[in-house]
Amino acid sequence: MGGAIAGVNGRTRETGVDFALIGHQESWRAAADVVAVLRGADRAPLPDEEIREIFPWIPSRAVCHVEVRSATGAKARGLYIDSFIPPDRLDGAFVHDNISRVRAAAAYAINAGAKIVSLGGFSSILIEGNFDQLPDRRDTVFTTGNTLTVGFIVQGVRKICKIEGRTLRDSTLLIVGASGDVGSGCARCMAPFVNGLCSAPAIRTGCTCLLRNWKQAEPMCESRPNSSTFRVEPIS
Amino acid sequence: MESLVALNCTEHAVCPSPNASIWQDILAQAVTGELMAAMNYTALSTICHDPHEIAEAQEHAQGEQGHAATFAAEGRKIGLDVPSNINARYWKRIREAFMRCIAERDFIACLIIQEIMLESFAVASYTRVGKAGPGSLGQTFAAIAAEEEEHIGHALDILRVERARDPRQFDDKVYRLHLDVMTTLTQMVAKECRHGQCDLCHSSCVKPSLSEVGLTTAELRGASLQHYLRTLDALGLPGEVTLQWVAQLPV
Numbered sequence: 001m002g003g004a005i006a007g008v009n010g011r012t013r014e015t016g017v018d019f020a021l022i023g024h025q026e027s028w029r030a031a032a033d034v035v036a037v038l039r040g041a042d043r044a045p046l047p048d049e050e051i052r053e054i055f056p057w058i059p060s061r062a063v064c065h066v067e068v069r070s071a072t073g074a075k076a077r078g079l080y081i082d083s084f085i086p087p088d089r090l091d092g093a094f095v096h097d098n099i100s101r102v103r104a105a106a107a108y109a110i111n112a113g114a115k116i117v118s119l120g121g122f123s124s125i126l127i128e129g130n131f132d133q134l135p136d137r138r139d140t141v142f143t144t145g146n147t148l149t150v151g152f153i154v155q156g157v158r159k160i161c162k163i164e165g166r167t168l169r170d171s172t173l174l175i176v177g178a179s180g181d182v183g184s185g186c187a188r189c190m191a192p193f194v195n196g197l198c199s200a201p202a203i204r205t206g207c208t209c210l211l212r213n214w215k216q217a218e219p220m221c222e223s224r225p226n227s228s229t230f231r232v233e234p235i236s
Numbered sequence: 237m238e239s240l241v242a243l244n245c246t247e248h249a250v251c252p253s254p255n256a257s258i259w260q261d262i263l264a265q266a267v268t269g270e271l272m273a274a275m276n277y278t279a280l281s282t283i284c285h286d287p288h289e290i291a292e293a294q295e296h297a298q299g300e301q302g303h304a305a306t307f308a309a310e311g312r313k314i315g316l317d318v319p320s321n322i323n324a325r326y327w328k329r330i331r332e333a334f335m336r337c338i339a340e341r342d343f344i345a346c347l348i349i350q351e352i353m354l355e356s357f358a359v360a361s362y363t364r365v366g367k368a369g370p371g372s373l374g375q376t377f378a379a380i381a382a383e384e385e386e387h388i389g390h391a392l393d394i395l396r397v398e399r400a401r402d403p404r405q406f407d408d409k410v411y412r413l414h415l416d417v418m419t420t421l422t423q424m425v426a427k428e429c430r431h432g433q434c435d436l437c438h439s440s441c442v443k444p445s446l447s448e449v450g451l452t453t454a455e456l457r458g459a460s461l462q463h464y465l466r467t468l469d470a471l472g473l474p475g476e477v478t479l480q481w482v483a484q485l486p487v
Contacts, residue, residue, distance in 0.1 A: 038483035050427075050487045057458030058482075059465055061475030079476075108475065 019078040020109035021066070022102065023120035024085040031055050031087060034063060058084040060105035062112065079112055081105045083123065090122065099133065106134045106142065117142045150185035157190070172196040256314055258449050259373065261442035262365060263311045263318040266377070268436060269358060270304035272322050273297075276334050276350050283341045296387065303380050310373050324435035326424040330354070333416045344398050348410055351391030352467050353417050357425070359384045360463035361456045368450035392470055399472055407473055414481050418464070422485045425457040461485075 025031040028048065035055070036045045046054070066078045083101040090098070102123045109117045117140055124144035134142060161168055173190055177183040178199035187197055277297035284290045304320070311318035322331060330349075337345035359381050366378030399406040424434065429441050443453050461482055468478045 035483055038480050040480075040484065043484060046487055053427075053454040054458060054461070054487075057462040058479065059462060059469070059475075061465075061469075061479055063476060063479065065476075 016113040017065075017079050018076040018115055020062075020081055020112060020114035020117045021078060021120065022081050022083060022105045022109065022117060022123050024083045024101075024122060025087055027087050028052065034082070038063070052086075055084060056086045056089070058082075060084060060101050060108055062108065079109070079114065081108050081112075085122070103133065103135060106137075110135060110138055110140045114140055116140070119144050144181065146181045146185060149182050150189055153182070153186050154189050168193045170195055172198055174198045174200065176200045255449050256316055257438065258442055258445050259314065259369075260311065260316045260318060261437045262449075262451075263307050263316065264320060264436045264438070265434075266307045266362070266365075267304045267311075267318050267320040268322055268324060268327055269354070270300045270307065271320055272327055272331055273350065273354065273358075274300035274304065275322065275331070276346070276354075279335065279338045280343070280346050280350070283338055283343060283346075299383070303383070306376055306380065310376050313372065319436070319438065321435055326420050326434055329420045330417055333413070333420070337413075344395065344406075345409060345413060347391050347395060348413050349417050351388055352395070352410070352471070353413070353421065353464065355384050355388050355391075356464040356467050357421055357460040359388065360459040361425075364451060364456055364459050388467060392467070395471055403472070407477070410468070410471075410473065411481065418481075418485060421460070422457065422487070425453055425460060426487060427453045427457075 025034060028051065032045070032048060032051050035051050039046065060081060060083045062079045063082045064080050066080055068076050068078065070076075083098075083105040085094075085098050085101050102119070105123070106117065106119075119142060124146075157173070158168070161171065168190075171194055173194045173196070175183050175187055175190075175197065176199075178187055183199070187199065191197060274297045277293045277300060281290045281293035281297065284293055308318050308320075322328070334346060334349050337349060362377045362381035362384065366374050366376075366381055368374065369377050395406075428443060433441060446452055446456075465475070465478055465482060469475055
């Protein structure tokens with residue numbers, strides 16, 4: 001967001017927030033640090049064994065408030081919501097429990113009135129882009145953070161075209177890693193504006209499926225100047 | 237799932253299994269908790285004004301008395317005479333906290349202690365014991381857990397209305413009671429009785445032996461605190477605040 005975190009507050013009440021971040025602790029050391037902050041400096045830290053016993057039972061909930069300020073001075077208030085996935089339960093054996101924790105964290109964000117919610121890396125992997133797994137979202141939108149990444153990439157491509165004196169409408173766009181979340185997002189976003197798309201996927205099958213989808217979507221690409229010559233093809 | 241009655245007993249004699257002494261101590265806690273709940277509801281009926289509220293409190297008192305009798309009967313089925321002691325170390329402190337609220341004629345504070353704090357612990361721990369307990373013993377714990385859960389639901393309706401009137405004042409009251417009662421409850425379910433015996437275990441402390449019947453203090457404590465946090469969520473208290481409260485409890 002281009003701004004520094006101005007404040008982190010664990011006691012403020014959630015009365016409508018601009019955004020929420022959903023995450024979890026990646027190590028027991030980090031979990032112990034969170035618990036230590038919650039307990040306060042005047043109380044003895046909990047022994048590691050106690051933390052390992054208590055932590056898995058904590059339901060998903062906000063841990064602190066975050067306030068960010070942009071370079072132009074705009075402020076946004078947010079929440080960090082921890083799903084309290086125990087750091088030693090990240091593997092496949094706990095996938096159902098972990099998904100339900102992420103769902104609970106999402107429900108918490110929705111109830112807190114967050115306008116936009118970002119799922120941390122592991123949380124978004126659990127959801128696998130299927131936001132239908134999340135509870136009724138009301139007016140809250142969810143992102144994995146990949147949408148912003150795609151936005152930056154598209155902006156970068158437009159900028160470099162301008163610098164190089166090229167027009168997107170006459171260009172063929174090569175996407176490396178087109179079967180991934182970010183690559184496929186770039187393809188969907190750029191397809192209406194370019195003459196053609198080429199992809200160099202990391203996973204061949206995924207790319208073939210993607211190309212089929214782009215071809216099917218072709219009639220919707222109204223802003224493309226010359227649809228008769230538009231081509232989508234994989235390159236090896 | 238173990239059998240609580242040894243197979244080589246004579247037809248009419250009931251011989252407790254090696255784990256019977258563990259169940260005796262677990263049942264003693266349950267019977268004492270239910271008897272105390274019955275006394276609390278009886279006391280609550282004395283500060284109610286509305287005849288409907290008085291009748292309801294008395295009805296709850298009878299219900300809790302019935303739960304105590306049911307647990308005691310489960311003990312007898314496996315050849316145990318289950319003791320109770322409402323003056324036992326931790327229960328006495330909780331009772332005193334409740335009676336202070338009665339003295340102040342604070343109906344809402346009484347509901348918070350009995351329904352939000354004590355019943356949360358009862359529902360969560362009975363549910364765990366219900367899964368570990370053999371046969372009818374486990375079924376009884378599970379069934380009573382379900383009945384207690386209904387109590388909580390009813391109390392939540394009353395307390396939500398009260399909180400809506402003045403959330404800050406309500407939350408401050410819950411916090412004050414939390415410090416008083418939840419501190420004692422968490423000491424009760426701590427891994428070890430470092431602060432002294434509970435006065436209910438019939439010989440040595442039962443906690444180290446719980447694993448022999450498929451239970452641990454860690455899961456009883458964890459499940460109880462989880463249920464408590466969820467109940468506070470349902471009341472509308474901010475989750476980040478109640479998380480701090482729980483994190484600051486003694487271990």
